[in-house]
Amino acid sequence: xxxxxxxxxxxxxxxxxxxxxxxxxxxxxxxxxxxxxxxxxxxxxxxxxxxxxxxxxxxxxxxxxxxxxxxxxxxxxxxxxxxxxxxxxxxxxxxxxxxxxxxxxxxxxxxxxxxxxxxxxxxxxxxxxxxxxxxxxxxxxxxxxxxxxxxxxxxxxxxxxxxxxxxxxxxxxxxxxxxxxxxxxxxxxxxxxxxxxxxxxxxxxxxxxxxxxxxxxxxxxxxxxxxxxxxxxxxxxxxxxxxxxx
Amino acid sequence: xxxxxxxxxxxxxxxxxxxxxxxxxxxxxxxxxxxxxxxxxxxxxxxxxxxxxxxxxxxxxxxxxxxxxxxxxxxxxxxxxxxxxxxxxxxxxxxxxxxxxxxxxxxxxxxxxxxxxxxxxxxxxxxxxxxxxxxxxxxxxxxxxxxxxxxxxxxxxxxxxxxxxxxxxxxxxxxxxxxxxxxxxxxxxxxxxxxxxxxxxxxxxxxxxxxxxxxxxxxxxxxxxxxxxxxxxxxxxxxxxxxxxxxxxxxxxxxxxxxxxxxxxxxxxxxxxxxxxxxxxxxxxxxxxxxxxxxxxxxxxxxxxxxxxxxxxxxxxxxxxxxxxxxxxxxxxxxxxxxxxxxxxxxxxxxxxxxxxxxxxxxxxx
Numbered sequence: 001x002x003x004x005x006x007x008x009x010x011x012x013x014x015x016x017x018x019x020x021x022x023x024x025x026x027x028x029x030x031x032x033x034x035x036x037x038x039x040x041x042x043x044x045x046x047x048x049x050x051x052x053x054x055x056x057x058x059x060x061x062x063x064x065x066x067x068x069x070x071x072x073x074x075x076x077x078x079x080x081x082x083x084x085x086x087x088x089x090x091x092x093x094x095x096x097x098x099x100x101x102x103x104x105x106x107x108x109x110x111x112x113x114x115x116x117x118x119x120x121x122x123x124x125x126x127x128x129x130x131x132x133x134x135x136x137x138x139x140x141x142x143x144x145x146x147x148x149x150x151x152x153x154x155x156x157x158x159x160x161x162x163x164x165x166x167x168x169x170x171x172x173x174x175x176x177x178x179x180x181x182x183x184x185x186x187x188x189x190x191x192x193x194x195x196x197x198x199x200x201x202x203x204x205x206x207x208x209x210x211x212x213x214x215x216x217x218x219x220x221x222x223x224x225x226x227x228x229x230x231x232x233x234x235x236x237x238x239x240x241x242x243x244x245x246x
Numbered sequence: 247x248x249x250x251x252x253x254x255x256x257x258x259x260x261x262x263x264x265x266x267x268x269x270x271x272x273x274x275x276x277x278x279x280x281x282x283x284x285x286x287x288x289x290x291x292x293x294x295x296x297x298x299x300x301x302x303x304x305x306x307x308x309x310x311x312x313x314x315x316x317x318x319x320x321x322x323x324x325x326x327x328x329x330x331x332x333x334x335x336x337x338x339x340x341x342x343x344x345x346x347x348x349x350x351x352x353x354x355x356x357x358x359x360x361x362x363x364x365x366x367x368x369x370x371x372x373x374x375x376x377x378x379x380x381x382x383x384x385x386x387x388x389x390x391x392x393x394x395x396x397x398x399x400x401x402x403x404x405x406x407x408x409x410x411x412x413x414x415x416x417x418x419x420x421x422x423x424x425x426x427x428x429x430x431x432x433x434x435x436x437x438x439x440x441x442x443x444x445x446x447x448x449x450x451x452x453x454x455x456x457x458x459x460x461x462x463x464x465x466x467x468x469x470x471x472x473x474x475x476x477x478x479x480x481x482x483x484x485x486x487x488x489x490x491x492x493x494x495x496x497x498x499x500x501x502x503x504x505x506x507x508x509x510x511x512x513x514x515x516x517x518x519x520x521x522x523x524x525x526x527x528x529x530x531x532x533x534x535x536x537x538x539x540x541x542x543x544x545x546x547x548x549x550x551x552x553x554x555x556x557x558x559x560x561x562x563x564x565x566x567x568x569x570x571x572x573x574x575x576x577x578x579x580x581x582x583x584x585x586x587x588x589x590x591x592x593x594x595x596x597x598x599x600x601x602x603x604x605x606x607x608x609x610x611x612x
Contacts, residue, residue, distance in 0.1 A: 042449035047313070048457075057455045063445040065316050066457035068339050071309035074301070078313025078321065081297040082271050083446050104309070107302035 008032035010041045012061045019126075021221025023211025024052055026178040027091070027120050027187075028059050034191035035062075035087075040199065044087045045079055047072040049101075051093035052126040070101025073108035076115040087198060089116040095125045098134040098158045105160070112169025112203040116194045119160060119206055122213035123232065130216040134158045137235055142216075161208050161241040171203030173241040177210040177233065179225040186238075193243075202244055210236055250429045256391045257421040260350050260414065261286035263398035264322055265294055268435050269348070271314035271321040273299040273307040277329045278362045279418035280352035284324065304329035308336030308349070315345040316456045318437055318444025320402055324350040326418075327368050328359065330376070337411050338377030341473070342458030346405035348398065350414040352421035355582035363582025364418035364504055366555035372415045373533040373563070380470050382477045384412035384484070385532040387502040391425035397530070399432045406435075408480055415532060417555070418582075419504045486530035487539050491517070495525030497594045498543050500564055501553040502529040505585055509553050512590035524594055532560070537567035544568035551575045551597050553585055557607070573597075575604040583608050 007013065010032035018024050035044055041062050048056035050069035057064030067075040072090035080088045097105050097119050108115065124142055125131040131144040135157045139148040149157075161173045172194050176187035187209060194205035210232050212224035219227060240246070247266065254262070261283050264272070272291050274284040284300070291298035297314070301307040307323045314321035325333060330351045340347055353368045355361040372385045384404050386397040397414055405412040445454050460466040490510055492498050501509040506528040513524035527543065529536055544550060550572055552561040561576050568574055577593040579585050593606045 043447050045317075045445050054459060057457060061453055063448050063454045064457075065313065065445060065455070066343075066459055067312070068309060068335055071305065071312075071336070074306040074309035075313035075316075077299060077306075078271060078273065078310035078315075079317050079445065081299060081310075082314040082317040082319045082321070086446060103302050104306055107306065111299075 008036045010035045010044070010061055012059055014058045016059050017055060018052060019215040021212060021214040021224060022052070023122060023178045023209065023213070024120055026184065027118060027209050027211060028056065030178070030184065030188045030191055031089070031091070031118055032060065033188055034195055037192055038195055038199070040087045040195060043085060044089070047076050047079070047088065047090040049090060049092040049096040051096050053091050053093060053120065054127065056091045070096050070099070071104055072096065072101065073104040073113065073115065073117060077108055077111070077113050080113060080115050087195060089118055089195070091118045092120070093126070094119070094121045094123065094133040094135040098160055106164070106167070109164050109204045109206070110167045110169045112171070114198050114201050115204065116198050117206040118191070119208045120211045121160070121208055121236065122211040122216065123157070124213050124216035126213050126216045137231060157235065159236060161206070164206065165241045169204050170206070170242050171244045172197040172205035175208040175210065175236060175238050175241065177228060177238055179210070179212055179228040183238070197245065210238070247429070247431055251426060252429060253424055253426050254391060255282050255422065255424050256394045256416065257282035257352065258286045259391045259395040259427060260324065260398045261290060262429060263395040264348065264402070265290055265296070266429070267399045267402040267432050268320050269296065269322050269402065270319035271297045271311065273301045273310040273323050275301050275304045275307050275325065275329060277326045279354060279421050280324050280326050280350065282421070283350065283352070304332035305335060308333035311347050311349070312336050312340055312345060315340065315347045316445050318440035318446065320348070320406070322348040324352070326352050326354045327356050330368065330371065334377035337383060338375070338379050338381060339458050340411050341381035341383065342379060343456050344409040345456065346409050347411045348401040348405050348413070349411065350398070350416060353415065353417045361582050362418060364420070364555065364584065365580070365582055366417060366503060366505065367559065367580060368415065369532065369554070369556050369559040372413060373535070381473060382410070382480070382533055384408070384410060384480065386412065386414050387529055387532050388414060388416060388420060389503050389506050389528065391420070391423065392427040394420060395427055395429065403432070404484065408476055410476070415503070417504050481534040484531060485534050485536040485538060487536040488528040488530060489539070490526040490528065491523070492525030492527060492543060494523055495548065496523045496598050497551050498525045498527060498548045499551045499553055499590070499594070500527045500529065500540060502532060502560070505553045505555050508585050508587055509590055512587040512594070515587055516591055516594065522591070522595055522598055535563045535567065537563070540564055540567040541571065544571040547572060549573055549575070549597050551577065551594055553577045553590055555579045555584065573603040577606045579608055
């Protein structure tokens with residue numbers, strides 16, 4: 001019998017601890033599929049960050065390290081500079097990357113570190129219980145902006161791809177989503193491209209994945225995918241923001 | 247490389263020792279008075295085919311070291327007090343994940359931005375951990391440029407032996423001064439023991455994971471007890487010190503680093519003047535604190551005088567080690583102030599005549 005679907009080799013057989021409907025697990029699977037497709041598993045190292053994906057090391061079947069909050073790109077820098085032949089990626093949420101780790105994000109990108117950042121943007125701090133993230137939309141309610149994010153008080157949500165695209169060290173930037181099968185196909189291609197760019201030594205690559213957090217948003221999973229379409233994507237347009245190979 | 251006698255700045259001696267010790271990764275951020283070390287590494291690490299990164303912050307530097315050390319290479323960073331405060335995050339993670347690294351704190355006056363004068367006021371930060379959680383850092387205290395070189399190599403070796411960060415607690419004088427020293431190569435270093443856990447090429451083996459998060463009930467307590475056992479072993483085996491004329495001394499001075507140099511000069515002056523005999527216990531490890539030798543001389547009834555460039559921080563460890571067995575006096579300077587030989591001598595004479603402990607501070611303290 002022909003096997004048409006199975007667990008990617010790069011994924012472990014551990015059940016993940018994400019909430020029902022969460023996009024992190026989808027992002028992991030697409031990452032693993034891209035790594036498998038390129039045959040990079042044996043020389044791949046992952047960096048888990050702080051947030052819902054803190055146990056990402058459990059879900060992949062290759063070497064992993066868990067980093068302090070926001071510091072994953074710095075940790076990845078130390079790994080890649082010490083082992084130049086490897087493939088190093090970080091998996092970070094919006095609070096980790098765009099708030100506490102903003103300096104590490106900008107400077108690893110600017111140095112053109114040959115690493116890949118997989119950035120899951122779900123507009124909220126999930127693990128700590130639904131606080132306002134740097135990417136929380138204006139008017140969106142969270143446990144630390146209960147009347148909705150007020151830009152007069154909290155500023156506007158940060159668009160990471162737009163922020164990084166003018167840095168010379170950046171080789172590849174794309175924003176994708178995991179709310180529909182069509183978007184997931186594009187996400188997988190983007191991840192594959194990012195790893196290829198890293199393997200060729202062209203510079204820093206980042207794939208921003210707009211992802212649903214039904215628990216943090218107080219929505220049913222089936223509603224959260226539509227909410228992305230109606231609210232997230234208009235503010236965070238999908239697409240390629242930089243591609244030095246194009 | 248052959249043995250070589252050279253004249254070198256203290257900060258540069260640390261860099262040269264690190265390169266000879268096989269350090270493959272350095273990350274640092276500019277801060278006075280340790281800049282010569284970062285500058286030295288920026289040139290000589292690439293020359294030796296090793297990695298150098300000028301990081302965006304001290305926080306990033308130590309986290310780069312965390313990543314580098316995880317791949318099994320010898321890695322280091324350096325800074326001065328304010329920067330070491332920022333590095334405490336990564337140091338705590340490295341202790342929790344049991345990763346070796348070496349770092350140097352070329353101490354300046356604090357608290358806050360303080361000044362750039364030599365100080366020893368980061369003693370608590372170094373010996374108490376400085377970051378969060380139940381952990382220890384091995385702390386070495388050089389007093390010459392030769393020792394900056396030698397203890398850097400030892401620092402890498404101890405870090406590897408115990409899978410724990412090890413540091414040098416220097417100061418602005420030690421980092422900035424030039425002295426002759428002999429450069430030597432360390433004993434051959436075989437990193438293959440790291441293959442059991444280092445990250446990298448996972449072909450043909452099961453995956454390696456490095457982490458400091460242990461959420462399941464009881465797992466962190468169990469892990470910390472494993473660390474505790476290791477720390478006990480370090481306390482038992484690695485206490486280091488140097489004794490000068492202690493056996494016939496009327497007063498035994500306890501000091502480290504620059505203040506120990508002043509103490510030793512004062513002790514030599516005292517032997518010439520002949521009215522008081524001074525001995526010196528110069529501490530080479532600050533953690534583990536050489537409590538056994540301090541206790542031994544306390545129990546012999548020797549009067550002890552702590553000389554430090556901080557307001558009694560190290561004296562607390564002497565008090566803990568002596569448990570009231572003898573009087574522990576203090577000559578303290580702070581904020582970049584240095585003790586003079588005359589001050590040490592005058593204080594020692596007061597200690598000799600006094601029935602209880604004597605405390606001498608810079609003018610204006612009383």
